[in-house]
Amino acid sequence: MPQTLAFTKGHGTGNDFVILPDAEGALALTDDQVAALCDRRFGIGGDGILRVVRSTAIDEGADAAASGAEWFMDYRNADGSKAEMCGNGIRVFARYLDETGLASLDAGPLAIGTRAGVKTLTRSDLGLEVDLGVFRVDETEVLVRARGLGVARPGVGIDVGNPHVVVALFTPAELEGLDLTVQPVLEPVPPHGANVEFVVPADPLVQGGVGSIRMRVFERGVGETLSCGTGVAAAALAVRHWAGRGAPDDWTVDVPGGRLGVRMREGRVLLSGPATLVFSGDVALA
Template identity: 75%
Template sequence: MPQTVSFTKGHGTGNDFVIIPDPDGALDLSDDHVAILCDRRFGIGGDGILRVVRAASIAEGREAAAAGAEWFMDYRNADGSKAEMCGNGIRVFVRYLVDVGWAQLDDGPLAIGTRAGVKTVTRSDLGFEVDLGPWRVEPGDVLVRARGIGAPRPGMGIDVGNPHIVVALPDEAELDGLDLTVLPQLHPAPVHGANVEFVVPSDPLVHAGVGSIRMRVFERGVGETLSCGTGVAAAALAVREWAGPAAPDQWSVTVPGGVLGVRMPEVDGERHVLLSGPATLVYSGEVTLA
């Protein structure tokens, strides 16, 4: 039987999502459902699905519920595949919870369950800020082949709860000349794939204590997007690593969809990476799933 569900369309710096409220975990969204909903010609259109579900209502959220998170972000890529985390998506997810009155941010951080663990979100000058937690620099380079950059380039592996490969380019002309309609080839290929970020440092790299870079991204299971929150964090972390110990802990990252902020403070004795930026809800409606 077809089922009619409510939805809201939202985005974070142009990285757009179809938000499906399912607090009791009653919906069974197949990969095909997700792909059709995200299709920009035959569906609503989006880079992914954010299913809003109580953590205690689904098996994947039980651990988050035990840790005190009421809500779980069931994030799915546009092709239907499950993803560990989404830095833009979680801000949009929290904006939705606050706007519909299912959560509050006035009393401190809000804990949200994800497949990459529990993340906390607070308000910030740019909108919302999410603590992505500690990160990991993967050993060894990955060779990246992409249409428009000529010879293959080495990429640095950064894990911020999901996998990324960051590639430095020499100038903005090469960044603009990239053809990201074609999937970049990675050698060796990560077992579970990876998002691939191409970055160009600003000149000067640091101004008033803040580092600045520009980035484009090919997202695993989606293609090129206007923004990728975890990719922005990974790109800033990679450039900071390349720049050496004198590099700043605060960064401004420009993507095609806007500007995001990244910080690397010490939290409980270890370095965390925090991402800040806007979250916008565009419209709501109903859709029938065949």
Template identity: 75%
Template sequence: MPSITFTKGHCTGNDFVIVPDVDGALDLTDDQVAVLCDRRFGIGGDGILRVVRAEAIPEGRDAAAAGAEWFMDYRNADGSKAEMCGNGVRVFVHYLVQAGLSELSDTPMLLGTRAGVKTVTRAPNGYEVDLGPWTVDAAEVVVRAKGGGAPRPGLGIDVGNPHIVVALPDEAELGGLDLTVQPHMQPEPPHGANIEFVVPSDPLVTDGVGSIRMRVFERGVGETLSCGTGVAAAALAVRHWAGPAAPDHWRVGVPGGTLEVRMPYVGDEQHVLLSGPATLVYSGEVALA
């Protein structure tokens, strides 16, 4: 059996199998990805991050033309391709720096993804990624979750990948959700969506910074301890509901820790930025099924 090298990494408990493939020679099947991410029969992870030079694969050539040296080929734990992963970007960049494949000093790093080129900088709490502008979908999606009582309306937020954010009244209902079962959405978004369940803190804003807690069910994965783009979507949704006086800086608690979200203007557009830690756990070699 052929074997590959890998590194296990995580961001606030959202964990990934990082596979170096700088020249784009590796072609993992959906089943191979699923086995590698299996927590009993494989390494275990919420997804796989293939580290490949942008110019080496067709999907990365636009990113290479825009100045990005590296492309993050992100696959969910079931093998399906995903547009973006906010936590994945940070641990991907941390891997590049620690492996000596790239540097990140005063100059931001450009990174190719299926959702376009993302800009990454260092931050006091780790790394910060500019997810770019976002869109709000006014069409209501009703979400029913096991253990969550009556169906509740959700707000669609797209930050490069699709999310549905649902507000809950208190921590008891948040903790009572059974996210081992996929929540039902009506109508079902055409390409699926990550689903975030959020509870505002009391008070909602302290010293100009908003605060919420959330849990997430990720499409193609299930419940995860953290979801970077989901954290951004949740903060954007609560800010949207709170109205024009709401702050542009948020702290979001997830089961795996705390992440921060900012919404500064970049030129004439308002962007959403996500920051938090990234950790590499161990490296090894594994035989491919």
């Protein structure tokens, strides 16, 4: 007999997720089951799965539980693979906890466990803001080949809890001309893969002390998505790195699914944006 699961569908700037409540950690999804749930024709459809589990009920949540984070975001990409973090996903996860009464965003910063450590969320003008923590710039050059680019372009590695490679393009036309139905090729290949962001600076780059860029992204284990929260943060960090001394700490990043905000404070990066719950239902799991 198929198992019936309750679910909620949510998204952050079009980066969409199937949310599965599993407080006591009883659900063990195979990669194929995750892929079936995320299938946009035969399943619910989504860029990934957010399993809502208590930190004490998952082996990977031990450190989160010890730090006082009651809930752990077990994030799986659409192909079933595990991911360290998801900047849009964790805002949607926090919205779900708040709206279902499992936690409150009005009781102070909300701590949530992830494979990239505990992250805290608060309300913001754009919706919710997550402190992604410290970041790391890897200046080892990576060559990126993508369909629609005539030659390979150099990329910079940015780690914000999960790995990214950011590539600068010259014009909006180059950005729009990319064919991201095909996975970009990285040389050398990162040991755990990477999300790849393609960015175009605004003209002018900075207005009123705030930087502005446009971005498209190919997410490992998913493909092109309308948005990628950690990718947005990585893209802003990369452009700030390239701009050098005097570059702003506040950025807006436009993606196909909308606009997000990025702030750098004392070596940490914070991401803000909307998080929306769309509908709930039940689904039969084969």
